[in-house]
Every structure is written in structure tokens, then in C-alpha cells.
Amino acid sequence: MTTIRFYLPLxxxxxxxxxxxxxxxxxxEMVPAPLAVFEGLWRLLRGGELLRHVGVSMYRQLAGFMLxxxxxxxxxxxxxxxxxxxxxxxxxxxxxxxxxxxALIPLLILWFGIGHNSKIFAIFLGxxxxxxxxxxxxxxxxxxxxxxxxxxxxxxxxxxxxxxxxPATLPDLLSGLRIGLALSFTLLxxxxxxxxxxxLGFLIQSVGEMGDYAAMxxxxxxxxxxxxxxxxxxxxxxxxxxxWQEP
Amino acid sequence: xxxxxxxxxxxxxxxxxxxxxVIALFALWEGVCRARLVDPFLLPALSEVLRRGAxxxxxxxxxxxxxxxxxxTLAAFVLAGAIGIAIGVSMSLSAPLRWFGEPVVSFAFPIPxxxxxxxFVLWFGVFDLSKIVMTTVxxxxxxxxxxxxxxxxxxxxxxxxxxxxxxxxxxxxWKIVxxxxxxxxxxxLQIALPMCLIVSIVTEMITxxxxxxxxxxxxxxxxxxxxxxxxxxxxxxxxxxLTEGLAMARRRLLAWHPEETVMV
Amino acid sequence: xxxxxxxxITKVYEQPAAPPIVALDGVDLTVEHDQFVSLVGxxxxxxxxxxxxxxxxxxxxxxxxxxxxxPVTGPGPDRGIVFQNFALFPWLTVRGNVEYGLAxxxxxxxxxxxxAQHFIDMVKLTGFEEVYPHRxxxxxxxxxxxxxxLACDPQILLMDEPFGALDAQTRLILQEELKEIWRxxxxxxxxxxxxxxxxxxxxxxxxxxxxxxxxxxxIVDTDLPADAPRLAVDAxxxxxxxxxxxxxxxxxxPGDRREQAP
Numbered sequence: 001m002t003t004i005r006f007y008l009p010l011x012x013x014x015x016x017x018x019x020x021x022x023x024x025x026x027x028x029e030m031v032p033a034p035l036a037v038f039e040g041l042w043r044l045l046r047g048g049e050l051l052r053h054v055g056v057s058m059y060r061q062l063a064g065f066m067l068x069x070x071x072x073x074x075x076x077x078x079x080x081x082x083x084x085x086x087x088x089x090x091x092x093x094x095x096x097x098x099x100x101x102x103a104l105i106p107l108l109i110l111w112f113g114i115g116h117n118s119k120i121f122a123i124f125l126g127x128x129x130x131x132x133x134x135x136x137x138x139x140x141x142x143x144x145x146x147x148x149x150x151x152x153x154x155x156x157x158x159x160x161x162x163x164x165x166x167p168a169t170l171p172d173l174l175s176g177l178r179i180g181l182a183l184s185f186t187l188l189x190x191x192x193x194x195x196x197x198x199x200l201g202f203l204i205q206s207v208g209e210m211g212d213y214a215a216m217x218x219x220x221x222x223x224x225x226x227x228x229x230x231x232x233x234x235x236x237x238x239x240x241x242x243x244w245q246e247p
Numbered sequence: 248x249x250x251x252x253x254x255x256x257x258x259x260x261x262x263x264x265x266x267x268x269v270i271a272l273f274a275l276w277e278g279v280c281r282a283r284l285v286d287p288f289l290l291p292a293l294s295e296v297l298r299r300g301a302x303x304x305x306x307x308x309x310x311x312x313x314x315x316x317x318x319x320t321l322a323a324f325v326l327a328g329a330i331g332i333a334i335g336v337s338m339s340l341s342a343p344l345r346w347f348g349e350p351v352v353s354f355a356f357p358i359p360x361x362x363x364x365x366x367f368v369l370w371f372g373v374f375d376l377s378k379i380v381m382t383t384v385x386x387x388x389x390x391x392x393x394x395x396x397x398x399x400x401x402x403x404x405x406x407x408x409x410x411x412x413x414x415x416x417x418x419x420x421w422k423i424v425x426x427x428x429x430x431x432x433x434x435x436l437q438i439a440l441p442m443c444l445i446v447s448i449v450t451e452m453i454t455x456x457x458x459x460x461x462x463x464x465x466x467x468x469x470x471x472x473x474x475x476x477x478x479x480x481x482x483x484x485x486x487x488x489l490t491e492g493l494a495m496a497r498r499r500l501l502a503w504h505p506e507e508t509v510m511v
Numbered sequence: 512x513x514x515x516x517x518x519x520i521t522k523v524y525e526q527p528a529a530p531p532i533v534a535l536d537g538v539d540l541t542v543e544h545d546q547f548v549s550l551v552g553x554x555x556x557x558x559x560x561x562x563x564x565x566x567x568x569x570x571x572x573x574x575x576x577x578x579x580x581x582p583v584t585g586p587g588p589d590r591g592i593v594f595q596n597f598a599l600f601p602w603l604t605v606r607g608n609v610e611y612g613l614a615x616x617x618x619x620x621x622x623x624x625x626x627a628q629h630f631i632d633m634v635k636l637t638g639f640e641e642v643y644p645h646r647x648x649x650x651x652x653x654x655x656x657x658x659x660x661l662a663c664d665p666q667i668l669l670m671d672e673p674f675g676a677l678d679a680q681t682r683l684i685l686q687e688e689l690k691e692i693w694r695x696x697x698x699x700x701x702x703x704x705x706x707x708x709x710x711x712x713x714x715x716x717x718x719x720x721x722x723x724x725x726x727x728x729x730i731v732d733t734d735l736p737a738d739a740p741r742l743a744v745d746a747x748x749x750x751x752x753x754x755x756x757x758x759x760x761x762x763x764x765p766g767d768r769r770e771q772a773p
Contacts, residue, residue: 009347010354030370088268095269098490099483100445103460105452106467107475111289145598148568153612153663154588163615167602185359190449193364194464201362208365216365224358231357244602246645 032214037221040214044203050222053203057188058226060116060199064123065184072128072180073173076135077165093132101126101183105191119191119199126187127180131173138172139165171245174238181234185227200226291473299473300480309462313481316459319375319447320489323382324440330383331390331439332432338391339398340420352392360385361446364453378450378458385446386439393435397428430504433497440489448482459485512580514699515542515565515667520574522560534560536724538574547693547700549710549717551751553759557725558703562669565701566592578667588612591665595672597652599644605631605655606640612663630658633692650681657689661696668693668700674709686712707755708748711735719754722761729754 014034020026021033044050078085105122112118150164192201200223207215280292303309338348364381371377409423451460466474522535534557542548550558563569567586576583599608609627634654674682704710710717715734
């Protein structure tokens with residue numbers, strides 16, 4: 001209820017937009033009104049086309065994101081715990097850090113071609129850095145008395161990783177992942193705009209090129225809603241996983 | 248345990264060791280290419296990329312492209328900064344604006360704004376305007392949200408102190424609110440700047456044409472991998488210079504802030 | 512055989528670009544089984560360091576620490592520890608924290624529950640089992656830390672200024688409770704504090720340490736009868752305080768930078 005009330009201005013804007021187009025204040029062919037956009041959405045849905053593209057895009061997003069989450073966590077904790085791992089990877093990350101990951105898309109297209117892999121790899125690279133950095137910083141900052149407490153309670157060295165390092169790093173891991181999540185959708189759409197035969201970015205462009213702007217707006221809306229819903233879902237999960245934290 | 252770093256520093260091996268893996272990576276790259284283990288269309292030798300770079304710089308085209316990308320990036324950054332700070336502050340001052348602005352920002356924040364590019368192309372064409380508008384829109388949300396966050400919750404004791412020292416209610420804003428929110432606003436700008444660079448380059452890739460993004464995407468289509476790498480190097484360099492420059496500006500502006508003195 | 516033997520312990524911290532810090536310099540101390548021994552001294556005198564050495568968290572520069580005749584090589588569940596800042600696992604509930612050590616020992620779930628409940632009740636936290644630490648007051652958090660340590664059934668309790676972060680009233684209550692727990696459980700306790708009255712009230716022996724480098728200045732027998740009046744405690748505390756005073760003053764001489772070192 002409070003959520004609906006909070007987002008009320010957005011719905012009101014939709015109504016105002018519709019009114020403006022109906023009243024002829026904005027050209028309908030350039031600015032399709034909300035009702036036209038919903039009609040376009042229905043057209044895309046009915047053919048099953050939309051769902052297919054959503055499926056392709058989500059597969060790419062999840063694959064790249066999960067890969068980055070797993071490898072990033074391992075690398076971050078490894079760098080914090082093992083001098084050798086840190087010496088190898090810290091300079092590489094420093095080198096990669098100022099580079100906008102989207103700039104790698106042309107290279108990835110060249111290497112991996114038009115299919116899934118170039119997108120998955122772009123998302124993976126983009127999400128990796130925020131995850132590694134936040135996990136690395138988080139697991140370096142673990143107070144020693146927490147480790148000492150665990151040791152004096154009989155925790156064996158190899159179990160420390162799972163019993164102390166992982167939970168203590170979880171808040172940092174999750175906030176890094178949340179940054180990565182937003183990045184992943186940007187990279188997904190960017191790379192699908194540039195070269196693809198399927199996926200939401202491809203769909204937006206192909207209906208746009210056919211001049212079906214209502215459908216184009218509809219597909220963009222779907223992308224926005226997926227990005228928004230994913231973030232909200234993640235925040236929920238995060239709050240659940242971190243309910244032990246001080247608010 | 249503490250003896251080893253001291254020893255290492257004394258021997259002057261620190262710098263070398265710190266970058267050892269990068270040097271090794273570059274050496275490996277060059278070696279693999281020299282030994283013809285990979286297709287040069289996919290991975291040109293590092294020396295090849297650098298030679299190409301020198302040649303391109305002389306020709307002037309790449310310089311012009313880089314300047315164009317920089318122009319779009321900075322134009323959008325200035326716009327996003329000015330508009331974002333203005334909106335963010337207004338939202339803190341006015342309840343109706345907050346009522347409207349907060350849900351918009353909260354919705355716009357996590358969505359992939361680059362998806363709006365086709366709309367801006369539809370409205371503003373494929374040249375500078377659509378790119379700059381797209382980049383501004385992508386970056387402005389961050390600035391609004393950071394400014395709003397910074398100006399919304401000012402330590403009330405700070406305001407009370409100022410008032411008891413004779414600051415007029417209407418002067419509070421410039422005397423207290425803005426300086427107190429400056430760290431948050433600058434953080435927002437520091438996130439926005441690299442974002443402007445990214446989005447500018449992607450818009451150039453999408454619409455093709457001139458600029459670093461277009462340069463790279465064409466090179467990729469014609470499998471000119473040395474040009475692709477050159478573009479990546481240049482982008483990284485620009486990104487580094489821009490973020491470092493802004494970080495320096497922050498240190499100057501926030502010399503009074505404890506966070507900064509600890510860092511230097 | 513004494514329970515804890517501390518023989519010729521020296522602890523030196525190397526610092527980059529600064530003279531090394533001698534935290535402890537030739538400390539010898541033996542503690543008998545079931546004895547309650549307090550370490551007092553000016554801040555920075557190395558009393559916590561000594562405790563951490565017994566815990567096996569850090570290792571001495573020279574000398575040896577033996578538990579029941581066996582040298583300490585690392586931390587272990589035979590020596591439980593409580594820290595000033597509680598060091599509870601924030602991601603575990605009260606029950607989770609108290610059960611932690613039992614789970615690490617491989618004790619089955621049901622048994623674990625029973626033992627944990629016993630200690631939760633003992634520290635008067637019944638009803639707070641499913642609460643996360645951040646919701647508890649400082650005093651309650653320290654009770655959880657006590658219960659967590661006791662549940663593991665260590666032979667030696669190491670207490671590192673356990674009540675230092677609590678308000679005065681909570682301190683008094685927890686002191687009484689700790690004394691009662693110790694009377695029932697009969698453990699060997701090594702207790703670090705900067706509060707002389709607390710040390711006298713709780714312990715049988717008080718070890719007074721010098722300002723850095725930490726050495727043992729004096730060991731005072733403080734084994735008062737259980738029903739000794741508060742006045743007797745105060746008088747004894749006054750005596751020890753007089754000894755300690757010059758060390759404290761030594762440690763805070765203006766221009767002396769030893770205070771700033773870790």
C-alpha cells in the first residue's frame with residue numbers, strides 16, 4: 001500500500017502524458033501515448049516474441065552475473081588471505097579499474113562473435129570488479145578478535161574461511177553485487193544494441209527500425225521494469241540475508 | 248613478520264614487484280604473438296598496437312575523434328552536474344518536489360538507462376544532441392540522488408550552532424547546508440564522470456560515426472584488432488586522467504574534511 | 512604442576528621506520544589450577560598482550576608459555592576468551608553464538624541445544640535466544656560472550672578487560688555474577704583490568720605491572736574471605752593503587768610518546 005502511494009506520482013505522470021498526446025500537445029508518432037505503448041506491449045506478448053527475447057537476455061545476464069559472483073568472491077577472499085594471489089591480481093585490477101568495461105565490447109565481439117558469449121563475457125567482466133574490490137576490502141577489514149574468538153572456540157583453520165570470513169564479508173559482497181547487478185543490465189543492453197540476433201536490445205532496435213515506435217517504447221519499458229524489479233528483489237534478499245546487521 | 252617489507256623496500260624491489268604481474272602479462276602477450284600462437288586478427292602484438300598508435304596520432308584523425316568524445320563527455324558532465332545539483336537541492340527544500348522526485352529517482356536509479364537511446368535518436372537524430380542528452384540523462388540521476396542525500400539530512404546541531412552565532416535563517420543554506428553536503432555532492436560527481444565517459448562511448452558505438460566509440464566499433468567490424476586495442480588504451484587513459492583530475496579537485500575543495508587529511 | 516607457566520616472556524613489536532616497541536620484558540608468572548588472577552597496570556603496559564600470548568593468538572619473541580606443562584603453540588578450546596568489545600558473531604543469534612563452539616566440537620544438535628540453554632539461563636538471558644547481538648545492550652552482549660565461552664567448557668578463562676566498555680552499574684552486577692560463576696565452576700581465570708577495585712574484589716592474586724616495557728612489579732595476595740566487608744576490599748585496593756600510581760604517572764608524562772603506540 002505504501003509502495004503504491006510512494007510511486008503514485010509516476011502513475012499520475014502516465015495519465016498526464018496520455019492526456020497531452022490525446023489533446024494533440026505532443027506528436028503521437030514521436031511520443032506514443034501510454035495506451036498505445038500498452039497496445040504495443042500486448043502485440044509483442046501475444047506473438048510470444050517478447051518472452052523469447054526476455055529469455056535470451058535473462059540467460060545472458062544470469063550467466064555473466066553468477067560467474068562474476070562466484071569468481072569475484074573467491075578472488076576477493078583469496079587476495080585478502082594469500083599474499084601471492086594479491087601480488088598477482090592487485091596490479092591487474094588496478095590496470096582494469098579506470099577502463100569503462102563497455103569499451104571492451106568491440107573487442108569481445110571480435111573475439112566471441114555475435115552469439116551469447118560476447119555478452120556473457122562483457123557482463124562477467126563488468127560485474128567482476130565491483131565484486132572483487134568490495135569482497136577484498138571487506139575481508140581485509142575483519143576484526144582480529146572475531147577470528148581469535150572463533151579460534152579459541154575450537155574452529156580449525158580451514159573452517160575459518162566458511163565460519164568467519166564468509167559471513168563477515170557478506171555485507172560487502174552483497175553491496176558489490178548490487179552495483180554489479182545494475183551494471184549487468186546496462187552492459188547487456190549495450191552489447192545487444194551493438195550486435196545480436198536475439199535479446200531485448202535487439203528487439204528494441206528491430207521494432208524501432210520498422211517504425212513501430214509503440215512497440216519500441218514497450219520493449220524499453222520491459223527492460224526498465226526488469227532492471228527495476230531485479231534491484232528491488234535483490235534489496236529484499238539482501239535485507240533478509242543481513243537481518244543480523246544493525247539497521 | 249614486519250621484517251620482510253622493510254627489507255624489500257630497502258632493496259628497491261617494491262615497484263617492480265608491485266607491477267610484476269602486469270609486466271608479465273604484457274610480456275606474455277608480446278611473446279605469444281611473436282611466436283604466432285594466435286591469429287593476429289584476434290590479438291595483435293603489443294608492439295604492433297603501439298606502432299599503430301604512433302601512426303594514427305600523426306594522421307590526426309584519432310586525435311580529432313578523441314577530442315570529440317571528450318567534448319561530449321564533458322558537455323554531458325557539466326549539464327548533469329548543474330541540473331542534478333539544482334534538482335537535488337530543490338527536492339530537499341520543497342516537499343511537493345520531493346513527493347514527485349523521490350519515486351522518479353528511485354525508479355530511474357537501477358534501470359539500464361542506455362535502453363532509452365533509441366528514443367533519443369528518434370527525437371534528436373543521430374548526431375551530437377542525442378548522444379549528449381542520453382549521457383546527461385544517464386548521469387544526472389546519480390547527481391540528483393547524491394545531492395539530495397547530502398542536503399536532506401544536515402546535522403541539526405550544526406544548524407543550531409550557526410543560528411546561535413547569528414546566521415540568518417535564509418543564509419543557512421549557503422553558509423551551512425552546501426558546505427556540509429559538499430562531500431556527498433562531490434562523491435556523486437565522481438561517480439557521474441566515468442559514467443559520462445562510458446555512456447558517450449556506447450552512444451557513439453550505437454550510432455556509429457565519429458568519436459572513439461565509433462572508431463572502435465568500425466575497427467571491430469573490419470577485424471582491425473590493433474585499432475580496437477588502441478581505442479581501449481585511449482579510453483582507459485582518458486578515464487584515468489578524468490577520475491584522477493576530479494579526485495585532485497576533491498582534495499583541494501575538501502581540505503577541511505577529516506576524510507581527506509587521512510588519505511594524503 | 513601449575514596450570515599456567517609463563518617463563519621469561521618478551522614481546523617486541525617491530526615497526527617500519529621507528530624503533531621497535533618492547534611490550535613485555537622478561538615476564539615470569541605461574542598460575543595454579545582454579546586460581547583467579549588479575550593483571551593490572553597502566554594502559555599500554557602489555558597486560559592484554561600477555562593475555563593474547565597465553566591464548567596463543569600471537570607468539571612471544573622469547574620465552575615460553577606452558578599449559579599443564581605443554582607449550583602453547585596456538586589458540587585452542589582449552590582456553591576460552593572474552594574481549595572488552597564482546598566480539599560476538601553478529602550474524603548469529605544469541606543461541607547461535609552460544610552453540611558455536613559446541614558445533615565446532617561436533618556435538619549433535621539436540622545435545623548442543625541443551626547445553627547452550629543451560630548457559631543462556633545461567634547468564635540470565637532466557638527469552639533472548641533468537642535475538643541478534645546488535646539488539647542487545649552492552650551488558651547483555653557481554654553475558655552472551657561469557658555464555659559462549661563457558662559452553663565450550665574451557666579449563667582456562669582469559670578475560671581481556673571484559674567489563675571495560677560497560678556502565679558502572681552493569682559492571683558491578685556482572686562482577687558479582689562472574690564471582691558466583693567462578694565459585695561454582697572452579698576454573699583458572701586470568702583477568703585483565705585497569706580497575707584495581709574490580710581486581711581485588713574478584714581475584715585471589717593481583718599482578719601489578721609496570722609501565723612499558725611491561726614487567727611484573729608486584730604480586731599481591733588478595734584472597735579475602737567470601738564475606739569480607741566492602742571496606743576491606745577498598746582498603747586493599749587503596750594499597751595496590753598506591754603502588755600502581757607511580758607507574759600510571761610514569762606512563763602519562765607529557766612528551767612521552769609511548770602512549771600512542773599500539
